[in-house]
Amino acid sequence: MNAIRFETTVDEAVAGAMPKLRPMLGRRVEVIALESESASSERISFDEFLATRLRRPADVAPVTLEDMEVAIAQGALGGDA
Numbered sequence: 001m002n003a004i005r006f007e008t009t010v011d012e013a014v015a016g017a018m019p020k021l022r023p024m025l026g027r028r029v030e031v032i033a034l035e036s037e038s039a040s041s042e043r044i045s046f047d048e049f050l051a052t053r054l055r056r057p058a059d060v061a062p063v064t065l066e067d068m069e070v071a072i073a074q075g076a077l078g079g080d081a
Contacts, residue, residue: 002035 007030008014015022021029044052056062 004031004033006031 007028009028010021010024010026012025015025018031021031
């Protein structure tokens, strides 16, 4: 794991680059940056997530509109779908 460690005074330039340090403006701080091992390259945006389509397992039959209407009616009557 790679790491970088340094001391600095939080000024406007540092606070601009790392906004979470803004409450420490004017103070001397030690900054430690550790290489992340997360799978950030595999992350997708929220819009991409919403655009993904679920795949139906091969052994499951498609659900018809009639099946959905029956399930809604049974649920409304308190029955099991």
